[in-house]
Amino acid sequence: MLMRSNIERSDFALDGKHFAAAYRQARPFPHIALKNFWDPEQIAEVSRQVKRFSFFDGEKDFYATQKKRYCGTYEKMPPAVRNLIDTCHSSGFVKFLEDMTGESDLVGDPQLAGGGIHSSTTSGFLKVHADFNWNEQLGLYRRLNLLVYLNSGWEAAWGGSLELWSRDMSRKEASIVPDLNTVAIFSTDESSYHGHPDPLSCPEGVTRDSIALYYYSPAKPTDAGRAKRGISEYRSRGISDLLSSVKFKLIDKFRGL
Template sequence: MLMRSSIVRSNLALDGKDFAIPYRQARPFPHIALKDFWDAEQIAEISRQVKEFSFFDGEKDFYGTQKKRYCGAYERMPPAVRELIDTCHHPSFIKFLEDMTGEKDLVGDPRLIGGGIHSSRTGGFLKVHADFNWSEQLGLYRRLNLLIYLNSGWQESWGGSLELWSRDMSRKEASVAPDLNTVAVFSTDESSYHGHPDPLSCPEGVTRDSIALYYYSPAQPIDARRTKRGISEYRSRGISDFLSSVKYKLIDKFRGR
């Protein structure tokens, strides 16, 4: 991937050590939500270009996720999105992530496997899961997720907040609203369970948009239980997932599908 000359500016001083304590002490696993992170004009333009984007690779439609369009093809992405990705793969930004999280030798994924532009429509959801933790293409372990939200005027009643669940899946412990210019970063391991598992109730034509980027390391994880897993593992919330399924079917029935 070629580094472009234009850099998306941050509104925050990029010293990861300033955020190290809240990140590493967060529960249920290390994470942080940084609001108003990017330059307001630049992120607004990125949001506009994503809202108008239509060259998706496909749309996911299975048990784990519904009505989620995705594009990991860097060459097809709008120019402002490519500049944002380049910024997030720049050595200075990776150093910020390393200083904040304590990870070492991080590498951004140039192929954007599973990442890139994500756009979920009305009724869409992503069930609670732990991500794949090994990239066969890179030969590296996945260590961090970075999500950049692009949704101006998003209403809480529409759902769609990123939920972080306890390691025993007994309760939701934290959530992050997908508001424009919010950046969520969290560590990926065997039980970093997360998702937005309830069907979105936003109006037709409104989408929940984000840029997803993943970072890898050659270091063997400390977690001795970890195995090289190339697929995500989904977890049930019990009765909550049953009610979510009923709500999804009712939304489709109400809208005549």
């Protein structure tokens, strides 16, 4: 377990090499879930500010993502969220990531393209996908995802765990519950399939909240056949996605009664 004394500090004293073996050997692709990562009082304040936040840039509403609000505008974000993002973009924190993952020359995205505050409401979902791998504005390849979960008292029955799927999409191999003060980090490549694809069953007024940050490198990845792709690539779970679609429609129908 990891603890931080102050998320506002610009340094990061943890030794990423301590977690390197666990990260790099994880399946279906390199990843790790670190619990109790930040100082509990300060991450609780981040969570409170996000729960009260209402200045979203928009809400995703298409076949692969429903009821997911987002804000990637740094200036609109509450102060505790900006402090957290600044820490995650600091040189000390980036070195921690490099030592753990084996990546080099990583940089955070100051524009937060696709990142920032994510907040999904009842019956929301994000289908399994591999992320875009090229940031045209930065001119860099995407290498890492970092998700900070902000959900106190989250119940397993509500769903919403981050699912990591095998590279051939034949099975779910790992899942991470989006509990408060859990940080999920994973490598982004052509087949790092992930999502929370089933409709959330949380009560009205309860949201699945996170801070999403992405890290980039100028080095061209060695993934076979990897091409620059500026959009996410969604994959089907077969019958599971059909059942999920039916569940989503039923939830929406009964919510309107």
